[in-house]
Amino acid sequence: MTMLKTLAASTLAATTLLTAAAPAQATDFNGDIHANDYKWLTFNLMRSEDNRLPFRNSEDTYLEMEFGGRSGIVDLYGYVDFFDLLDDSSDDLNDGDNFFAKLAPRFSLDAMTGYDLSFGPVDELYIATVTNIGDNGAFGGLWEHYVGLGSDVQVPWFGKMGFNLYARYVRENYGGEDESKWDGYMASTNWFKPFVNFDDGSFIAYQGYLDYKFDADEVGSQAGRSVNSMEWFNGIYYHTQRYAIGYGLKYYNNMAFFTDGSTATGVRQDTTGFGNYFSINYKF
Secondary structure (H helix, E strand, C coil): CCHHHHHHHHHHHHHHHHHHCCCCCCCCCCCCCCCCCCEEEEEEEEEEEEECCCEEEEEEEEEEEEEEEEEEEEEEEEEEEEEEEEEECCCCCCCCCEEEEEEEEEEEEHHHHCCCCCCCCCEEHHHHHHHEEEEEECCCCCCCCCEEEEEEEEECEEEEEEEEEEEEEEEEECCCCCEEEEEEEEEEEEEEECCCEEECCCEEEEEEEEEEEEECHHHHCCCCCCCCCCEEEEEEEECCCEEEEEEEEEEEECCCHHHCCCCCCCCCCCCCCCEEEEEEEEEC
């Protein structure tokens, strides 16, 4: 109950701060919940450098299948990463993890109830979920669930941004103490802002996300672990109708709840700092 009260209070506080930002633009279903349906799919050739994973800073060339869209009540985003694409012995993930998947469906409360729930700068409200799935290793795999309240919010200059607040449930975490427990929360936001437009329809966009995990007391009670963790991705991408190419600068803080600088695991953790991502995308 304490977790639910904290989640509700934090959501109310965030919403109150946002109501002064911009007027709402209610989602218009025109009597048809599929009126705003769309979908997209890209395959991305990625190169990561200084990816601050626990126990090592990794460099990897990998393939990402990224997708999203809207169908009725469901707003969907997700991706699957396939690591060490070139089977390169010098790749830090060679003979390591094979994949990582994220599925983040949100379920529109407006569409489910038939009511316009917009207010202030808030366009639409959702039941928001995320599932993270990691490859099995010597100590098991990763299977995290997040559930909470989501929203689309109009923000000056950015336009529509997603703001979501979740409670975190850990099904599997490589054998960690937080398995099969509710442990912490995550606040997240994401954006996609074209800011340079060309006559041929191509454009340059600032796109990214911020995931801040906090109050994970169960995992944070272990030696060398933290109660909070953050990933903040800032990308500049050039888009055409069929392709995109871009660079992303990602800031990590205590990646995966491993305390930066700690040697409690037998290895000095380097989990805070910047990583670099290079991407060539093909759009279907």
